[in-house]
Amino acid sequence: MMKQSTLTCIVCPKECALDVYSLDRVVTYISGYSCERGKRYAHDETLCPSRIVTTTVSIEGGVCKRLPVRSSGPLPKERMGEWMRLVKELRVKAPVRAGEVLIAGILGTGTDVISSKSVALDQQSSVAHDISGAGC
Missing domain, CATH: 3.10.530.10 (CPE0013-like)
Structure with a gap:
């Protein structure tokens, strides 16, 4: 089943609103990013979210x-x-x-x-x- 999630990108001050679509833990579509770092963030945050603690x-x-x-x-x-x-x-x-x-x-x-x-x-x-x- 297709899953849609909305994220706010945190890699820069722009705070892009990201829409991520995934199917069976595979990202199929990302929109709303204004740079490649935002696209990477959306992908990683959807599949394996991580943080500096x-x-x-x-x-x-x-x-x-x-x-x-x-x-x-x-x-x-x-x-x-x-x-x-x-x-x-x-x-x-x-x-x-x-x-x-x-x-x-x-x-x-x-x-x-x-x-x-x-x-x-x-x-x-x-x-x-x-x-x-x-x-x-």
């Missing part, structure tokens, strides 16, 4: 109680809850560098959990400080 985790020895982390690449939407449950249990010790892999290949997806912020350990007071000076 962001959250925070506990960090020991830091002036901040939470460390922002994210997935290194898109994660299938149906795995996001499972990903979040595992990541929420993560406890990190300072120092940490932005982009540092905290969990490699989580859930066998090939996607890593990486730090979004650098936090250095202050050797004199054993308290971590934000390297960028931006605060928590």
